Amino acid sequence: MRSRHPVRPVPALAAVLLTATLALTGCSAGGSDSGGGAANDKAAAQSDAKGSAPGGEKGASGAKPAQAPRLTSSIIRTASLTVQVKDVPKALDEARTTAEDAGGYVGDETTTRDEKGRERTRVVLRVPVEKYDEVLAALQGTGKLLDRTAKAQDVTDQVVDVDSRITSQRASVARVRELMDQATKLSDVVELEGELSSREADLEALLAQQASLKDRTSLATITLSLSETPVKAAAKDGSPGFLDALAGGWDAFVTMLRWLAVAIGAVLPFAAVAALAVLAWLRLIRPRLPRRPAPAPATSALGPLPSAPPVPGNSPRRDGDEH
Template identity: 55%
Template sequence: MRGPGIAAAAALAAVLALAGCGASDDTGGDAKRDLSAAAPERAGQGAGADEGYASSGERGGKGAPATSAPKKPALPQQHMIRTAELSVEVDNAAKALARARTATENAGGHVASETTERVDGTHVTSRVVLRVPQAGYDSVLKELAGTGTLLSRKADAKDVTEQVVDVQSRIATQRASVERVRKLMDQATQLSDVVTLESELSRRQADLESLLAQQASLKDRTTLATITLELSERGKTAPETEDEGPGFLDALSGGWNALVTVVTWIGIALAALAPWAAALLVLFAVWRWLVRPRLTRRRTAADSAPAPAPAAVPAPAHAPDLTHKED
């Protein structure tokens, strides 16, 4: 029993000894690397370093050099979506639009859309959407506002840094998920497993493509700012003419217009009375050729019939004579 125990103890001691040697070698190597890294800095400082040491010795009573401040962690890149709307009144919309195009192209941007129309046949209005890089956003805005009289201006800036970082993280996670599913498909041997993994892979790839589309949209909106410019020309009024009195031709034209108006209204009135006149004409025809002849025949027949003889009235038997009556 002692033989195996002694052998095990000897092996453990050997392992510990080797580990101690390795640790000491690593410590020495680290110390050497630190010294080699510090040597060029001391060599480069020269007399200034000596003065620093002296001044530090005088302040603290010790000759120990001051330690350098730790570096600050780098801040994440800020992502902003900038939009602006301008309304400018100009003398010539075509020239102002050409100037806006030139300013946009010089800044490295492009025209996204444009709409130009003529209003009331007197002046032109234009609406143009410009996409310019973030670096030239302010300069282009200043150039566009100077093309004429600024009527209104609205600018907006939205910080989407957190959204951009979140989408990037989700894309990395989704890609790793897709890769895991693909490795499982390579290892699958049963048909049911392959079908299930293919369905899961399709779903995860669709999610990955949606995230990539969001990332592309965010990149486009944070890289290029959007400026909507509305250009309107000043209304051109017709020159005023002196008010002159009416002449012979004006009176003749006015009378003719009045005559035409009266005739027109008379025609409208006759057209409105025409149905009534037609109905009255029909009633008169019925009376004239149907009702009236019948009434005439009835009257003629009544007149031609013999009248009955009058009855005789008997005279009184004894009529008193009142002519010679005396009082």
């Protein structure tokens, strides 16, 4: 009989251990994968929550939310200055140079003289708003400041309204033009042309208003009045002295001579013509006139009438008469 050999347990045990190892490895891998997936899902959820929370920088899509544009203030600045200077033309040249150096220009200009011969000038300067304060300070320093007025008008709402109306009006004009391209009837074309002309006129008026606002808000307006300083100052006590009276009398005398000369000059041509007329009468016309005969003595039927007796005391004296 064959003897039974005992079964060796080593291969079987190795197989069992290998199977257990593989099972444990698979479980740990699955556990780690599930744990990592959970961690990733949690991180993603936290990221989404942070993005969707109020005040977050990014939304669910990762893009920044749109922000409303900031409006720039539109202000119209105007000022009026009255300055007393010693030399008006020189001060005016300095004001022109100051405005031109600041990037502006000179507008209206008016120059007059008062009854005392002193010069007065009024000039309008347009300067950029950025240089407004600098130019204003420079003009004040040209002489003695007598008066100053400055104004600032905020027209931001008006500028925004005009810009919005221009955008709408342009869209309206574009729609009317599209309808004209699609119109087939002559009556429709004529009606649309009238509507288009009306809307284009409104658009031009809005554009002109926009340009005016832009000019007034980008350039400040400064009205400068320059007056000349009096050459002679008044006396301290206010009462005139002897020299003042003498100077006044001499001025009156010179003024009288001047007016007298003017009067003589005005009358002289007429006097010359009158003198020539009298001379012509005496030398040319009068000698040629016929002389009148002497009147004959009055007579009557009885003879000549006696002449009137001489008046006593008026008869001519004869030689030998007693006194």
